[in-house]
Amino acid sequence: MTSTDAQLLDTLAPLLAAESNAEAPAAGVEAGDLEQAVWLRLLERLQDDEAPTHPADWLRRAVRAEARRARRAALRERPYLGEExxxxxxxxxxxxxxxxxxRVVRAAVRRTPGHCPxxxxAMLDPADPTYREIAGELGISQGSLGPMRSRCLGCLRRMLAAEVPASTLRGRVR
Known part of the structure; x- marks a missing residue:
């Protein structure tokens, strides 16, 4: 890096900080992360001897481009909410x-009456089948699945409530 490149970086630092602070909230990222991404883009350009002709304008466009990239990434990425x-x-x-x-839930499911087990x-299946698939597997109409599910879950809830007493009663520990 030449001394003119270092001088350019020193000159652009306050502008980059201000632009990053302005764009970061709307992008849903930290201003420091946005700033770091733009510094990286600038350093890569300088390394390839492609210094921007209008550095301030390039910097503003680069900050906005990185903010857009961060927003798109946030829309596509979803946190994994597995068992962990x-x-x-x-x-x-x-x-x-x-x-x-x-084990307690599975045992209670087996003791439920009628078609409930x-x-x-089928509803606890890790493959997460659709209502249509469950209705086909059980040989019942898809429309009767909702009311039957409601009755079965109510029965299961009553069975589990009888086995495991609630630990709190209106905010007080028993």
Whole structure:
């Protein structure tokens, strides 16, 4: 990097900070991240001996382009909310409690009356079948699936409430 490049960077630093602070909230990113991305783009250009002819204008366009890229990325990216996110504590105790909770629910599902065990098992399937697929598997109409599901879940809720007493009553611990 030449001394003129270093002087250019020193001159652009306040402008870049101001532009990044202005664009970052709308882009949903930190101003420092936006600033760093633009510095990287500028340094890559300088390394290839392609210094911008109008640095201030280039900088403003680069900040806006990086902000747009960040907004597009935020729209496409979704956080993974798998079992790891539901149970942040990876201790053996939490794993045992999760396994016990699942065992209790599965046992209660098997004890529900009528078509409920098959329906609830299909709904708990990790493949997450659609209503149409569940209705086809059970041999019932798709329209009756909602009311049947509601009855089965109510029955399951009552069974589990009888087995596991609530830990709080109107905000007070028992």
């Amino acid at each position: 996110a539901a149970e942040p504590d990876d201790s053996p105790e939490s794993s045992a409690l999760v396994a016990e909770r699942r 098959r329906l609830l098992t």
